[in-house]
Amino acid sequence: MELSEFKNYLIIYEKDRLSQLRRMVVIDSKRETVYYPLGPSFIQQDFSTFKEIRNDHAALLKVVRFERTSTGYVDLYYGKDKDLKSKMDGKKAVEEYWLWNVKTNNIQKFDLGQNRSVTDIGNGTQFLHYDGNELRDYTRHRPLLNVSLYNSKTKSNYPIGIIQPQIVSSGNGRYLLYQSEDAKWEMLNTSNNKRTFIEKNDLRNPVFTENDQSIYFESSAGLWEYNLNSGLLTQLNASRGKKVRILNTDRSFLSQGISIYHSTIDSDTPLIIESLDSISQTVSYYSLKGHKILQDFLITKNKVSKFLHSDRLDRWCWLEENYNLAPMLKESAKHASAQMLYNENQNDRSAKEIRQEMIDYRLTNGKALKGLLYYPQHFNPSTQYPMIVHIYQIQHTKSKEYLIPKFDGLGFNIRLLLEQGYFVFLPDLLTDRRGPGIAGLECINAALDALADHQNIDHSKIGLTGHSFGGYLTNLISTQSNRFAAYISGSGVSDIIQSYYSLNRNFPGPHYWQLESGQYQMASSLADNKQLYFNNNPIYDAEKLSAPILLWTGKTDENVVPENTMGFYLALKRYRKDVIALFYHKSGHSLTDEPERLDLNKKALEWWAYFLKDQKEVPWINQQMKKDAH
Structure with missing residues (x-):
């Protein structure tokens, strides 16, 4: 019901x-x-x-x-x-x-042919229809759609053509916005089938006004308004050069499985804007009407994870945090100062002592990257400390996230490691035409080179860790680098060729798209560039593992199946490398079972202490590392 x-x-x-x-x-x-x-x-x-x-x-x-x-x-x-x-x-x-x-x-x-899905657009007469599997070849995460528009009164059918799997409708269905195969925005007037291209890159999340006068677009460089009468696209001055989001849109989905939805805002209602300024490193919230800011709500250098406002815009509240600042719930009102409603910092007084540094480095092609360096708790400038490097993709954007000390499902917690006396480094990694592994190796080397003169880091005691895609990168780098004293790899692909030709049960179908156009960005099939795949395949160089590695996975993982971990373990075992593999019975891609989470976190801390702090009295590790162990 x-x-x-x-x-x-x-x-x-x-x-x-x-x-x-x-x-x-x-x-x-x-x-x-x-x-x-x-x-x-x-x-x-x-x-x-x-x-x-x-x-x-x-x-x-x-x-x-x-x-x-x-x-x-x-x-x-x-x-x-x-x-x-x-x-x-x-x-x-x-x-x-x-x-x-x-x-x-x-x-x-509706009798529109076999396997046709039907979606209304809001006018009671016209309906989109398509076969969601018609163009599916599994080289894209979501296939292109061959879409038509059916008129139930005239019984006529209008072919829109092949488009990206996202369609935005105005409130009354008069206009449809979608992107062509080459990702350019196109608008269809459903009353006369007139098409209009909107020639501007980096436009996203369109919002129609209810009176069909304008479309607002978010972008990474400001807010844009497209006038439906004149066809002019104008950048609004208040947000110029900033990454913006419109917070008070009314979005209602029209279909399941495909992103087709109404996105509207009342014509008389001011836009509520979130604006991120990358230069001042601030986020601000304000109401906007045309080019004019009606009211500033707040501006802060902290991260705002939630912002809520009353319908009359006379009161608002928000949740604010930073890496060294526990979440705070605040409220304010017109002509009133901000009031604290809840302050978690009273229970975490040591958070303010956390020290963070942004590290800049460049690749050989001149590309600038960043990394987050966290200092050990109770840092002493006359002491050297080991360092743990965590890799994934872009991580510097997490610089304002509060560090919660907890045993999580990945066996990696920055706060706990800082308390144990480690530097923790989160460098950005990119991929390019050389493939994710080889490109990632250059990124990690450039990041470590940027820290080469840091006298408080013991460069002989550096560990590398990652999970999922970060686990794949850890696997690859562990066979290509001699800069690390130990590794931990969680739920990572070890054989990209076997993975390419296997089924993923989380995203039902083969892994083609993940390798070709997904995270790995190989941009070609295996057949078209076999050497590229060979160069980026960890298991092909298993005999070159440079330091002990701890592998872990959940046996119910249907995203990166545990056979990846077992395959890498068996390859390393064949070449008599120091490897220990953990297979957790009840968990999947990350550990959800409480005893398993506790076990992984405990073992990870013991692993780092063993190889980076020379704390050698750990029986389960000695079983592998000591020659006389049985």
Whole structure:
């Protein structure tokens, strides 16, 4: 049982206990009338949905039945299959769509071809339809869509064409915004099928005004307004050069699985803006009407993780934090000073003692990168300390996140390591045409070179760690570098070629897209550039491991399957390298089981202490490291 989106109807989904058949019952909450849109009889279905159409007395109904894709004794896969998820699940969803007119109680079935999904755009007459698997080849995370627009009154069909899988509709469905294959914004006027290109890069998250006069675009360099009457795109002065977000948009999704949604704001309502200034390192919040700032709410150098305001904009509150400042809940009002509602710093007085430094470094191509260096607790400038380097991708943007001391699911916690007397370094890593591993190796070398003159770092006692993509990078670097005394790699790919030709059950289908256009950014298939894949494959150089490595994974991981960890362990074992592998029974990609989390964090701290602090009385490590251990 549920209420429709605009609260006009109560929908009850009934199921017959004996036959397992189902039916939909709709109650008009205003007229107190009961309807059976699909008929009073119970029918064969697995579930159905009711989508009230905005500004119209109508609804889009969907009925779904599951058909088995397996015979029970064999799973049959074809080279031309485009829906591997159904093969993996053992069932395929068969969908039927109906347009129900509440006033007349008439119902019209959509007959637009096999496997077509239907989405309303808000005018009660026109509907988008597409086959979500038609262009799926698994080289993209989300496939392109071949979309058409159907008019239920004229029974006509207008082909929009092949576009990116995101469509933004104005409130009344008059305009549709989407990106072409080459990521350029195109607008379709659905009343006359006129198309308009908006020639500007770095525009995102469009918002229509309710009166169809303007579209606002966010960007990393300010706020832009597109006038729907004149066709002019103008940058608003108040936000020029800053990364902005509009906080008070009304967004309602029109479909499941594909990003199709209304994005609107009332024409008379000021925009509530979040503005990030990279030069002053501040974030500010204000209300904006046209080019004029109506009211400044706050500006701070801290991170604001939540900002809320009253409808009348006369009161607002926010959650504020920094790396050395526990979260604080504050409130303010017009003509009033900010008041503290809750201050977690009273329970964490040592946080303010944390020291952080931003490290700048460059690659050979001149690209500038940054890294976060945290100093050990109770730092003594006359003492040398070991350092632990954590890698993933871009990490310097986390510089204002509060450091919570806890045993987390990755076995890595900055605050705990600082308390144990380590430097902790988080350098940025990029990938390029050489592949993520080789490019990452240059990044890590450049980052360490930037710290070469730091006299308080013991450069003979540096450890490297990473999880997931960071685990892959750790695996690769461990076979190519001699700058580290020990490694910890969690849930990382060890054989990108085996991974490329394997199934991912978190994102059902093969891993092609992850390697080609996802995090790894290889930008080619294996067949088209085998040497690129060979150069970036950790397991191919397992015999070159330069220091002891601790591997860990969850045995229920369906993203980076535990066979990756086992494969790397077996390769290292073959070449008599110092490796210990941990396989946690109950957890997946990160550890969710409490005893397993505690065990991993304890073992990680012992591992670093053993190799970076020479604290050698650790039986489970000595079992590997001491020659006479059994």
